[in-house]
Amino acid sequence: MTKPAAPIAINNAIENVLRHDRGRLIAGLTTRLHDLQLAEDALQDALISAMSHWGRSGLPHSPVGWLMKVGLNKGIDRVRKGQSETRKADDLMIVSAKHAERLDDEPIPDERLRLIFACCHPVLEEKSRVALTLRTVCYLTTREIAAAFLDNDVAIGQRISRAKAKLKEAGVAFEIPDQEVWPARLDAVLSTLYLIYTVGYVSEDESDRDLAAEAMFLLRLLDRLRSDDPEIEGALALVLLTEARRKARIGTDGATVPPEAQDRSLWDTHMIREGQEILAQAVERGRPGPYQIKAAIADCHMSRPKPDWQQISLLYGSLWVHEPTPVVALNWAVVMAELGKTDLAVQKIEALGTTLKDFQPYYAAYASVLGQAGRTNESRAAYERAIELAQNSSSRRFLEKKLQQENN
């Protein structure tokens, strides 16, 4: 009996390679082909070739190396077929011949840093950066991304295509940014990854792909690929110190629990220690920045026996220098109220009223501080407004509980 090809088994093997290495493959191909869409098409062609080649001879010694080499050739084929200016294809050929030789025995260089910086390029809208990074680097399907953002997958698919086209139009090079633009470009990357994290953190449904885990993966990857940047370390520490409390975030009644009231036995002490160690290492580099400060604030929230509000207030003062935003001012005011300066806190918050109109956390903070100042009626009204604006059931429940306390 002839040995039948086992297409599903081969497909599963390919899937397995992709799950671990698709980001690296796309990064490597994009760096050489200079076009993200072309790299993806080329990889797709290589995968179809893999189906039939691997179907006969089994998995090659280095599946990633095989796919990189074949993908590069497929990409060049596509350029040749698609355009009359053969020069470009010839240029790529020279590059690829050198690379193809190397790919056989040498470990494949990890080019994902370039890819992450391209996906999070400031020419793209924030939401596009998020979608493109999740699709390209983390290998989520458009459906999975859409589910996380409560959007439909056609819209997300279009957003991703437009983002790729935009990178091409804008001539974005797949390079690691130079020293002088590094801080601004890194900030775009970190804010994108942090946004991915928070979407995962507040998500209430159990989806297949946990965005918080994807964000931690990306930050760890970033830290590994560029191991001497204190802000990358700061962002990773911030996420670890937040994630460590995730299990305690929502109480048995389904309401959000603020860190100071959480059941500490639910905290992941291992993760806290890791976050603290990474933060300490970052601080030693002597180049402070907003992510390091935010991580330190998260850490002080977990001080025993209660949050170190004095220290947190000082940290907000430092954060203000880097990020003089209304949101920082709002959080700072809440800390002042914890330190007993309730009147000052009310004043500070009221000064923000026009800029933060319709911002749910504004009313939640305002209500809480008014309550602490003994201004019960106004506090109740602010809670009611906050409840109206609440985005999810756990924070709504928390606010309802607080409102009830004010009523009693």
Add this chain to the structure above:
Amino acid sequence: MKYMLLIYNNPEQQPQYGTPEFEAMMGGFFAANEKMKADGVLVDGESLNEPDTATSVRVKAGKTETMDGPFAETREYLGGYYIVDVPDLDTAVTYAEMIPSAAFGTIEVRALMDYNPAG
């Protein structure tokens, strides 16, 4: 509702390596898999080893009898399966049609029993 798409075919009639038909079949499997994944319906899928590697087991009067080879001598053997999670049989059938083996074998579509005596 989950459906199992059982892939039966005659190994002799499957396209052979090196032919354009083989390439088309493998490409077709890749495309079907991608589509099921993108649509979020793919639960599981595996290929089985060749039927002549099968061992059939029976217990008769407390005594185990094993036999080399598949349970029944037929032309078409079970070669693999997918499990898809879809709203109804019609949708399950549209995915069965995408499996290249449908062109030279048979895809049997069977719902997984959702056993709920209380419902």
